[in-house]
Amino acid sequence: MALDFVYIEDLAQLEGTTGTLKGWLYNKRGSKGLYFLIVRDGTGLVQCVVNQEEVDAASWDAADAATQESALAVTGRIVKDERQVGGFEVQATHVELISQAEDYPITPKEHGVEFLMDRRHLWLRSRRQWAILRVRNRIIMSIHEFFQEQGFVQMDAPILTGNAVEGTTTLFGIDYFGEPAYLTQSGQLHGEAMAMAMGKIYTFGPTFRAEKSKTRRHLTEFWMIEPEMAFYDLAMNMDLAEAFLVRIATDALRDCQTELEVIGRDTAPLEKVKSPFPRLSYSEAVDLLRSDETTAMLNAREAALQDEQQQLTDERDANQKAYGQAKKWRKRQIDAREIEINKRLSEVEEALRNIPQWRESAKNFEWGSDFGGSDETVLTWHFDRPIIVHRYPAVVKAFYMKRDPDDDRLALGMDVLAPEGYGEIIGGGERATDLQFLKDQIAAHGLPESAFEWYLDLRRYGSVPHAGFGLGLERTVTWICGIDHVRETIPFPRLLGRLKP
RNA sequence: UGCAUGGUAGCUCAAUGGCAGAGCGCCCGGCUGUUAACCGGGAUGUUGCAGGUUCGAGUCCUGCCCGUGCAGCCA
Numbered sequence: 001m002a003l004d005f006v007y008i009e010d011l012a013q014l015e016g017t018t019g020t021l022k023g024w025l026y027n028k029r030g031s032k033g034l035y036f037l038i039v040r041d042g043t044g045l046v047q048c049v050v051n052q053e054e055v056d057a058a059s060w061d062a063a064d065a066a067t068q069e070s071a072l073a074v075t076g077r078i079v080k081d082e083r084q085v086g087g088f089e090v091q092a093t094h095v096e097l098i099s100q101a102e103d104y105p106i107t108p109k110e111h112g113v114e115f116l117m118d119r120r121h122l123w124l125r126s127r128r129q130w131a132i133l134r135v136r137n138r139i140i141m142s143i144h145e146f147f148q149e150q151g152f153v154q155m156d157a158p159i160l161t162g163n164a165v166e167g168t169t170t171l172f173g174i175d176y177f178g179e180p181a182y183l184t185q186s187g188q189l190h191g192e193a194m195a196m197a198m199g200k201i202y203t204f205g206p207t208f209r210a211e212k213s214k215t216r217r218h219l220t221e222f223w224m225i226e227p228e229m230a231f232y233d234l235a236m237n238m239d240l241a242e243a244f245l246v247r248i249a250t251d252a253l254r255d256c257q258t259e260l261e262v263i264g265r266d267t268a269p270l271e272k273v274k275s276p277f278p279r280l281s282y283s284e285a286v287d288l289l290r291s292d293e294t295t296a297m298l299n300a301r302e303a304a305l306q307d308e309q310q311q312l313t314d315e316r317d318a319n320q321k322a323y324g325q326a327k328k329w330r331k332r333q334i335d336a337r338e339i340e341i342n343k344r345l346s347e348v349e350e351a352l353r354n355i356p357q358w359r360e361s362a363k364n365f366e367w368g369s370d371f372g373g374s375d376e377t378v379l380t381w382h383f384d385r386p387i388i389v390h391r392y393p394a395v396v397k398a399f400y401m402k403r404d405p406d407d408d409r410l411a412l413g414m415d416v417l418a419p420e421g422y423g424e425i426i427g428g429g430e431r432a433t434d435l436q437f438l439k440d441q442i443a444a445h446g447l448p449e450s451a452f453e454w455y456l457d458l459r460r461y462g463s464v465p466h467a468g469f470g471l472g473l474e475r476t477v478t479w480i481c482g483i484d485h486v487r488e489t490i491p492f493p494r495l496l497g498r499l500k501p
Numbered sequence: 502u503g504c505a506u507g508g509u510a511g512c513u514c515a516a517u518g519g520c521a522g523a524g525c526g527c528c529c530g531g532c533u534g535u536u537a538a539c540c541g542g543g544a545u546g547u548u549g550c551a552g553g554u555u556c557g558a559g560u561c562c563u564g565c566c567c568g569u570g571c572a573g574c575c576a
Contacts, residue, residue: 027536029534029536029538030535031535031538031539032531032532034533034535035535036534036535036536036538038536047536049534083534085536107525108526109525109537110513110525113568115512170574209575209576212502212573212574214569214570214571216571218575332523335514335523338514339514342514350571370574370575372573372574373571373572373573373574373575423576424575424576470576472575472576474576475576476576486576497568
């Protein structure tokens with residue numbers, strides 16, 4: 001197919017030729033007789049130079065009239081210029097205004113979260129969002145490639161279900177022709193059925209949780225990848241999860257250099273995502289949490305934060321003192337810096353408020369409870385790569401988990417915790433195979449056995465050892481991108497109190 | 502749901518209980534290589550809502566609404 005225009009990502013192959021770009025105006029600078037149009041087309045950014053002496057009057061008028069996010073077609077010579085974004089520049093010979101944008105609300109300056117979230121449909125055009133969502137795309141491709149190359153069959157679990165797997169409080173209920181139904185919370189039970197048909201499968205679909213959680217880690221609608229493998233035990237499951245994450249990180253580092261740079265991701269921590277991952281049993285993790293080593297580490301972090309707080313406060317005071325005599329450009333610089341300082345200071349203050357509680361929570365952690373968010377964060381601070389925690393107390397895990405044959409109090413579950421405080425991105429384990437054990441567990445969890453008859457059939461007809469896990473896509477993208485909130489990792493996030501746009 | 506924190510110009514944010522301000526954006530003018538360009542000028546306000554204290558409230562008090570984060574729960 002021959003296109004009558006070229007894409008910015010292909011400019012390197014087109015150096016020295018003349019081509020037409022079609023895109024939107026990202027930013028504009030100018031002086032007398034000269035405009036610099038920064039154009040985006042979805043594949044990248046490029047600067048187009050419009051010189052009044054080298055274009056016709058209509059082209060000059062078009063460049064003059066173009067406002068932010070106006071649609072443009074720019075024809076010109078493609079030249080290399082290391083100084084420019086993307087390394088190339090287009091010297092325009094013709095400019096056409098395809099459509100003029102009204103006042104675009106998102107300027108190249110800073111905006112608040114609520115303002116941007118209300119305009120998410122436009123925010124997607126910003127460079128940082130472009131980069132994050134391209135990393136998401138790369139990760140999705142890595143996931144499919146990883147499983148497909150190993151003979152896994154992708155199978156979708158239903159989104160409408162009648163099964164309440166872990167209690168109905170976190171399920172979105174709907175009316176299914178007069179019958180109660182729910183939006184799925186996990187495809188796992190159906191995944192098990194499909195694994196008994198195909199051997200190795202993975203699901204890739206949306207899941208819904210009606211948790212009233214307003215945190216940087218929670219969405220009410222998110223995408224989950226759930227592999228399920230017949231004849232896999234817990235150790236094989238952990239090996240697979242580890243290889244899987246190494247693949248995702250390696251691919252992103254190799255293929256998303258530009259995107260990670262735009263986001264400002266320090267890639268050094270990602271370079272360390274290599275096998276083997278540290279593996280701790282739950283009991284070992286509890287010992288580590290309670291240890292003097294953990295207390296010392298938290299003390300050191302606290303001291304570092306206090307130093308930073310002092311430095312920032314000093315800098316702000318010095319700036320305020322200098323403000324009176326400062327030149328205009330310097331005042332502007334100080335204003336911008338003050339906003340940065342205040343933002344960081346409130347983060348530091350928050351952390352300083354939290355650390356004493358975290359230290360107490362870790363020191364007094366009791367064997368038998370589940371880890372809180374802070375405990376997970378504290379654990380991961382001890383390591384430079386993802387860690388796997390396995391063999392949890394059965395009481396804190398789901399009914400379908402297999403018990404540890406060596407210790408009946410334990411379930412053969414495992415979680416993978418991402419480094420840098422990103423926390424749980426994978427949860428899974430080996431599934432119970434015994435029919436009577438499952439019936440007892442369903443009863444013990446207060447679940448209606450009738451709803452699980454089909455699931456119990458899997459144990460009646462050729463029950464085999466099997467295992468699997470679930471990966472939260474958005475949490476994984478958040479970690480790989482090194483950003484602080486899941487809401488930027490999905491095109492249209494669904495959060496508590498947010499259903500639009 | 503509990504705790505913390507915030508709501509001031511279109512946006513991001515300042516303002517000891519004492520004349521509501523800056524930068525950006527917008528409009529006008531200048532500038533032939535800018536990098537969130539720069540320089541000069543201009544317009545822009547129901548300080549979230551409702552009460553209260555006070556000579557005087559953006560600031561203090563009470564209630565409500567909305568945002569953000571943390572906890573619980575989880576991927």
